[in-house]
Amino acid sequence: MISAKIMSVGPDAISKKDALAILFDETATPDLKNIAIIQAIDDQKHQKFALKKGGKIKIGKTEYQINFVGSLVNNNLQMIGHTTLEFKPVPEKPLESAIYLTPNQFPEFKVGEEIMYM
Numbered sequence: 001m002i003s004a005k006i007m008s009v010g011p012d013a014i015s016k017k018d019a020l021a022i023l024f025d026e027t028a029t030p031d032l033k034n035i036a037i038i039q040a041i042d043d044q045k046h047q048k049f050a051l052k053k054g055g056k057i058k059i060g061k062t063e064y065q066i067n068f069v070g071s072l073v074n075n076n077l078q079m080i081g082h083t084t085l086e087f088k089p090v091p092e093k094p095l096e097s098a099i100y101l102t103p104n105q106f107p108e109f110k111v112g113e114e115i116m117y118m
Helices: 030-035 073-080
Strands: 002-009 020-024 037-041 056-059 062-069 083-086 098-102 114-117
Touching: 020 030, 073 083
Parallel strands: 020 037, 083 098
Antiparallel strands: 002 037, 002 114, 020 083, 056 062, 056 114, 062 098
């Protein structure tokens, strides 16, 4: 299990109609910080991300089931804390940088809350 803390939510980061959230770590550029949720991942360089279908992600108090993990996700999370969380069914051609989650209910992203990768 790897935990992260939400450090900031960019002014253009939340688009509930698109049902997705873009995450980066604190190395994100100012432009990315405007459209992303910035997370500080505990001990990022020493823990290996190994997310896969059937795993879970907990955002605040809400737990989500992982339905798909793109081929770029684990490495991107490891290197720059980046992924896109998609709160919708897995499409025919899913994004390789995305994690698709159920329930398809968009969470509240609050500064100071934890994201748990399980």
